[in-house]
Amino acid sequence: MDLTVGSILAATGFDPYEPKENEFGWGISNVVTLPQFRRIVNMCDDELVYKGKKIKDIAYIYCVGSRQVDGDNKYCSRYCCTATLYTSILTHKKYKGINSYHFNRGIRTYGKQEVIYDEASQLGDIFLQSYEYDPPAVEAANDKTKVKIKDILTNGTELEVDADLVVLVTGMEPRNDCSIGDVLKIPKGRDRFYNEIHMKLRPVETVIDGVTIAGACQGPKNILETMNSALSAAAKSYSIVNKGELELEPIIAKVDKETCVWCGKCAEACSYDAISSVKENGKEIAEINESVCKGCGMCLPVCESDSIDMDGFTNDEIESMINVLAMA
Numbered sequence: 001m002d003l004t005v006g007s008i009l010a011a012t013g014f015d016p017y018e019p020k021e022n023e024f025g026w027g028i029s030n031v032v033t034l035p036q037f038r039r040i041v042n043m044c045d046d047e048l049v050y051k052g053k054k055i056k057d058i059a060y061i062y063c064v065g066s067r068q069v070d071g072d073n074k075y076c077s078r079y080c081c082t083a084t085l086y087t088s089i090l091t092h093k094k095y096k097g098i099n100s101y102h103f104n105r106g107i108r109t110y111g112k113q114e115v116i117y118d119e120a121s122q123l124g125d126i127f128l129q130s131y132e133y134d135p136p137a138v139e140a141a142n143d144k145t146k147v148k149i150k151d152i153l154t155n156g157t158e159l160e161v162d163a164d165l166v167v168l169v170t171g172m173e174p175r176n177d178c179s180i181g182d183v184l185k186i187p188k189g190r191d192r193f194y195n196e197i198h199m200k201l202r203p204v205e206t207v208i209d210g211v212t213i214a215g216a217c218q219g220p221k222n223i224l225e226t227m228n229s230a231l232s233a234a235a236k237s238y239s240i241v242n243k244g245e246l247e248l249e250p251i252i253a254k255v256d257k258e259t260c261v262w263c264g265k266c267a268e269a270c271s272y273d274a275i276s277s278v279k280e281n282g283k284e285i286a287e288i289n290e291s292v293c294k295g296c297g298m299c300l301p302v303c304e305s306d307s308i309d310m311d312g313f314t315n316d317e318i319e320s321m322i323n324v325l326a327m328a
Helices: 034-043 080-094 111-122 179-184 223-243 265-269 315-327
Strands: 008-010 014-016 031-033 057-064 099-104 126-129 137-141 144-151 157-163 165-170 172-174 211-213 253-255 275-280 283-288 308-310
Touching: 008 179, 008 223, 031 034, 034 080, 034 165, 057 080, 057 144, 057 157, 080 099, 080 111, 080 165, 099 144, 126 144, 211 223, 253 283, 265 275
Parallel strands: 008 211, 031 165, 057 099, 057 165, 099 126
Antiparallel strands: 014 172, 137 144, 144 157, 253 308, 275 283
């Protein structure tokens, strides 16, 4: 389908982190991720059973794929603590005799979600906290899975839990399939999520005119934050379309058609894909897409024939400014 649109709202979501082999025991038969555990809870009615074994002691390991010391994901995924405690509460209410142990690096149930942490505490959940450089270790021996930790809350005491099931609380990662972002030229931050212009002043707008972003493609968010982001992006996209016209940058690149011989270097340097080649008067020359060009000037220094200038900052105008300063 070919559609003519005035704005595009990108809400491509996230991918759940996939643990690496042997990461916190990943690969051991009774080690699962939080999404998998939620599925197990939904499938078991009267008793919590996994692979034919009744589950009583559950060890939750937090920050798997988030706040990594050695990995790429330095950020907090924000929703994990709340989702884990909510799941633990659900498990307590659905089954009897469940013991939950939370191996964490500091619980982050911020705002109203603090109530969920309090409820889990009232239900008897045990919280064990480690330093970021000394995480808990998972070992399988004699048909048992042990989780060991040097607990900050008991002055570094080494504690050990025999777990029937180990649940890895995995965080959010940017989509592996980022083809939409590549086509739209949406910039990314160091965390590889899409970047807004300003997190407070223009939180859903991108540097590409008419393109807004919403939800977890922008960074880890919980459901409420995602909804607020989506409503904001929808309102902004509507305001763009409702204007009827798109305001362009006043300072953009322009091509001297007489001297341009199309070497292609300007197109390679352009971060916004605003330059393409066209045939005119029997020769191939560069053409600037004025609705996409941001006037960054990256194409100017690479042009071997000096055929590209900026509106308001041509070579003659710059030289005139220098002459005035020299005379002063």
